[in-house]
Amino acid sequence: MKAPTFGEISQDNRGEWVRLRTLTYVRAVALAGQVGAFLLAVVVFDLRFDMGLVALVLAAAAVSILLALFLFPPTKRLSDMEASLTFLFDIAQLGCLLYLTGGITNPFALLVMAPVAISAMALQPRSTMMLALVAVALITLVSVTYQPLRFTDGTILVVPPILSFGFWAAIVIGVVFQAFYAHRVAAESESMADALLAVQMALSREQKLTDLGGVVAATAHELGTPLATIKLISSELVDELTDRPDLMEDLHLLADQVDRCRDILRAMGRSGKDDTHMHRAPLEAVLIEAAEPHRSRGKNVHFLLTPEGGAPDSQPLILRRPEIIHGLRNLIQNAVDFAQSEVWIDARWSPQTLTLRIIDDGAGFPPQVLASIGEPFIGNRRDSARAKRRPGYDGMGLGSFIAKTLLERTGARLDFMNCDGSVRTLPQAPELHGALVEISWPLSAIAVDVSQGLGPNPAMSA
Incomplete structure (x- = not known):
């Protein structure tokens, strides 16, 4: 199939x-x-x-x-x-x-x-x-x-x-x-x-473009008058200070910068939409972006990147897809929610595969639900004990399902398990028994081939 x-x-x-x-x-x-x-x-x-x-x-x-x-x-x-x-x-x-x-x-x-x-x-x-x-x-x-x-x-x-x-x-x-x-x-x-x-996707994209257009229009409207004033005054000063060559260079520079601001405002609506170079990023940058909202919640988040099996030491350049970032963010959120103090994001790559392990030092997955993780279910919002374990989070128990679905669409395979105490390769973690989520991709499904360079960037040639 x-x-x-x-x-x-x-x-x-x-x-x-x-x-x-x-x-x-x-x-x-x-x-x-x-x-x-x-x-x-x-x-x-x-x-x-x-x-x-x-x-x-x-x-x-x-x-x-x-x-x-x-x-x-x-x-x-x-x-x-x-x-x-x-x-x-x-x-x-x-x-x-x-x-x-x-x-x-x-x-x-x-x-x-x-x-x-x-x-x-x-x-x-x-x-x-x-x-x-x-x-x-x-x-x-x-x-x-x-x-x-x-x-x-x-x-x-x-x-x-x-x-x-x-x-x-x-x-x-x-x-x-x-x-x-x-x-x-x-x-x-x-x-x-x-x-x-x-x-739904078309409406969402259109809404984002509409919002962006509104911001650009408001910015252009608010900045248009002061920029025009600066342009007018600088032009008058150029005519009046012809006998001051020491100031003329600065006035011409000021006029050029005003013109540049005007051009930037015109290009804001286009820049970023066709920037294909923003669709890829180093592995560590993607991991940091996914974890960023949860790094200030009182838990230590460690990033480990290790080549294996003769892979190059330089980290791979991977696709920066919303599905990947959102899926990883959900899994990292779960790890931070239930960790005591430490969370590890362990990335390893070989010439064929890329494997991520998200590990925490909490109590691990409950045995009675371990086999059902990744299936959709609705959590009980009235569970006060659960609210204490997960401060600042009012979820419905769908995070793992959404993460699993999004990441599997990118070609990933997910395994949910508990550490058995044998994880000894992480700093400050001699005998972990917390939750472990392993995500693995064929490297060809997620990495970007940079052997021929990054290719043309439509955003820069527009």
Whole structure:
């Protein structure tokens, strides 16, 4: 799957929409329904199947659910391939059950449409098409060969061929229709969300430009009159002091500086907007900018920069993106909020990767929420203890989620953990047990190649 370009708004960039824990709960409910239907058919309707094989198929589904629950963290999100394999397993498991319980004559055969419909909403079209083809193939197979339903006395439940064909046709049409319908609805919803985001970004940018234009206009208006007065007086003095050559040079300099002020006021509205050199900065400068609002809050913030693996000693020049600065600022804020007195921002780079570690000397992440950090949740603003721990901050518990989302858009990978006491490379930190957030990028995704120079700067040539 193509990774989204940094800052790109596109309807084609689906991925990791399906949360494993949510899908596992849905599959558990489906398994409970299958078991209930099986018991109801045996106890109430006196139907008989190959109970050993049916129990084996149900047990396989139960094992897959338990593995998903205990082997993966609650926040695990499935990639397109992982979700496709999960849905493929569910379709195959249902196909085996249908083969053992009457094939196409089993009214629960229509459940084969569910995995295809869900995949159409969350996965790439090619994955949905593959699942739909597999579902149609299995339905066709169990309509031709299956173990018929039998009653206790051995009587076989016989369905007229025309009804069997009707069942098959209805299910096939349903698979295709539901897949198409769900995909269209999901695509339109995603398109609307992207459009709203684009409108919000455009409005925000326009508001900033409007505010800047207002400041420039007010400045030009306020300074225009005194500058014009200075210009007029300097011109008159030039005419009156022609016999004082020692003062003429100063008067000409004064007139030139007035003209320069006028030119600066005219250029203020343009300068900075196209300055591509402001879009990149040394690594340390970006880190200091991100941490600046929280360095005066009574905690010591240390910056450490270390090359590794044969990397050059000079720190890399990286993209100075708002997403990077805002995401790092949120994480640094959390570290300062919960630190006792010290926070370390440890940056290390190799020829391939750039890794940042934000570490504090606090109590660390609570074990009960460690697995859920990075997921959106709403905090309790009335928690007085929390307010004391985080003075001057009235957040809603979304900081880590926002930081994780913004930084992942730049190609970063985030890991939240607690120090185990083995962090000994930091000054004044022999045995840290506080929180540790590790952010790593491929160096090619964030560093600027300066081997060919910085390139032209439109702002300077305007």
